[in-house]
Amino acid sequence: MKDMKIEANRWWRQARSDFAFLPKIQEMGKYDTGCFLAQQTVEKALKAYLFFQGEELIFTHSIFKLCEMASKHEQQFLALREDVKQLISILLEPDIPMPSRMSYRRIFIMKRMPPALSR
Numbered sequence: 001m002k003d004m005k006i007e008a009n010r011w012w013r014q015a016r017s018d019f020a021f022l023p024k025i026q027e028m029g030k031y032d033t034g035c036f037l038a039q040q041t042v043e044k045a046l047k048a049y050l051f052f053q054g055e056e057l058i059f060t061h062s063i064f065k066l067c068e069m070a071s072k073h074e075q076q077f078l079a080l081r082e083d084v085k086q087l088i089s090i091l092l093e094p095d096i097p098m099p100s101r102m103s104y105r106r107i108f109i110m111k112r113m114p115p116a117l118s119r
Contacts, residue, residue, distance in 0.1 A: 008052035015044035039063065042084075046070055 018041040025034040046066035047058055053073045060066060067081035 002056075004051045004054055004056065008048045008050075011044050011048035011051060015041050015048060018044065049073075 018037055022034055022038060022041070025031075025037060042063050043061060043066060046063060046069075049070055050058055050066065050073075053070075055069070058066070058069070060069075064081060064084045067077045067084050071077035071081060
């Protein structure tokens with residue numbers, strides 16, 4: 001069996017690395033790629049948190065579902081889950097230009113990350 005703290009650290013390092021690359025993607029004007037990478041960053045950060053909490057089997061890519069799982073450990077993830085629900089609905093609206101989507105996702109990741117994930 002894997003050491004879940006080591007696994008959590010591996011996922012967290014990858015999430016931080018992806019996050020650091022988002023401004024470069026924005027500068028390049030690759031907003032569609034940025035939106036995808038931002039979603040992946042959030043997914044990896046949430047999985048890092050869950051592994052840190054001792055979860056071993058995580059079979060979803062849904063950031064909404066991951067927030068739900070994390071809320072069993074810390075209630076503040078319930079608020080994040082609601083933000084994720086709004087985020088998903090915003091990203092599915094066809095009339096929103098990509099730069100707005102990218103900006104919203106960057107703000108979402110930077111401003112709403114629960115303290116447990118910021119350590």
